Amino acid sequence: MSAEFKVRIEPHGRTVPVAPGQPVLEAALAAGLNLPHSCKSGHCGSCRARLLAGQIDYPAGRPLGLTREEHDAGYVLLCQARARGDVTVEARLIASVGEVEIKTLPCRIARLRPLAADVMQVWLRLPAVEHLRFQAGQYLDVLLEGGRRRSFSIASPPHDSDLLELHVRRVEGGGFTSQLFGGTGLREGALLRIEGPVGQFVYREGTGPVVMVAGGTGFAPLKSMLRHVLETGRQRDIHLYWGARHAPDLYEEDLVLGWVRRHPRLRFTAVLSQAGAGEAAHRRTGWVHEAVLADHASLSGSEVYAAGPPAMIEAIRASFPGAGLAPERLYFDSFDYAPDSQAATAPA
Ligand SMILES: Cc1cc2nc3c(=O)[nH]c(=O)nc-3n(C[C@H](O)[C@H](O)[C@H](O)COP(=O)(O)OP(=O)(O)OC[C@H]3O[C@@H](n4cnc5c(N)ncnc54)[C@H](O)[C@@H]3O)c2cc1C
Ligand code: FES
Helix, strand or coil: CCCCEEEEEECCCEEEEECCCCEHHHHHHHCCCCCCCCCCCCCCCCCEEEEEECCEECCCCCCCCCCHHHHHCCEEECCCCEECCCEEEECCCCHHHHCCCCEEEEEEEEEEEEEECCEEEEEEECCCCCCCCCCCCCEEEEECHHHCEEEEECCCCHHHCCEEEEEEECCCCCCCHHHHCCCCCCCCCCEEEEEEEECCCCCCCCCCCEEEEEEHHHHHHHHHHHHHHHHCCCCCCEEEEEEECCHHHCCCHHHHHHHHHHCCCEEEEEEECCCCCCCCCCCEECCHHHHHHHHCCCCCCCEEEEEECHHHHHHHHHHHHHHCCCHHHEEEEECCCCHHHHHHHCCC
């Protein structure tokens, strides 16, 4: 067996073992240290840390989520960084989510229901003796052969988790997601292995106004958060924006409109980027982040929760601070492709 290196994480003074070739973030999470992360693909920049001592390298070169300036200033992305010996990094630890145990569990597909032409609602049943404790907004990884994994947000809320609900968008040429469509691959009753809960995209209790921004199936973690707030009697001003190309892509719009009728402190704006004839009647058109900015001259004092395609998340991260949003009040999950799939499509 090849020797392990040590990763020391400051200012906490915690040391974890990391195998050669293993991403530093993976080693830290496996050791129960809850370091910030989201995409695990080197895109979103959430796992940025400062290298204080030692050397790391990246299997596919400097990741896209790290600028040349950041790299030169000694910053690294821990989800991609491989230690070349013992290293010391400076990183933030997140306390609250760390209290939740990450488990690897078998589960069965209990139910499959098409929500739209390319979105499947997947209900997972855990073994009777098992229970997955999670926080609203977290995701799980479906474990595939060869160590590959595919991430999906949990759409059901923690207080209603007998079955775990996922919203899976079919990806063109997608090895895993396409098996859920067309009845030929994964059917009801099929066995999967999952690992979770993962991620820091979790709802924070508070009192200030909240803006939620979903892009496509980015609605899934926000549904978990909204059900958590609305069904446990918490009071909060929340404005949900849901962006999609066409009206059918807002696959649970009626459910949201029902919530809005019953909960006066919830507002909802649907935004279509490619609205067809008649689709825009009670909806806005354009990009969802631009609709938020058009409605909010100032976002200072607000908290923003955003989930969906990487391009939407990048647009939000680039533009919302200019409207007064404090960066530490922006929580997001960027729905990137899995690292193995990105590596396979990356230019040589
Ligand atoms: C934290 C997190 C939460 C997520 N939650 C959800 C969710 O709730 N619902 C949901 O639908 N999705 C979610 N996703 C996205 C989801 O994980 C992917 O869509 C899924 O992994 C695709 O798996 P696949 O095996 O079907 O496709 P893959 O086989 O991984 O790839 C499919 C296709 O994409 C192409 N591809 C790979 N990388 C790129 C790239 N960078 N640019 C363009 N094309 C590329 C490949 O060539 C291939 O044709 C989430 C992602 C993350 C990181
Ligand atoms: S860049 Fe590392 S988690 Fe997104």
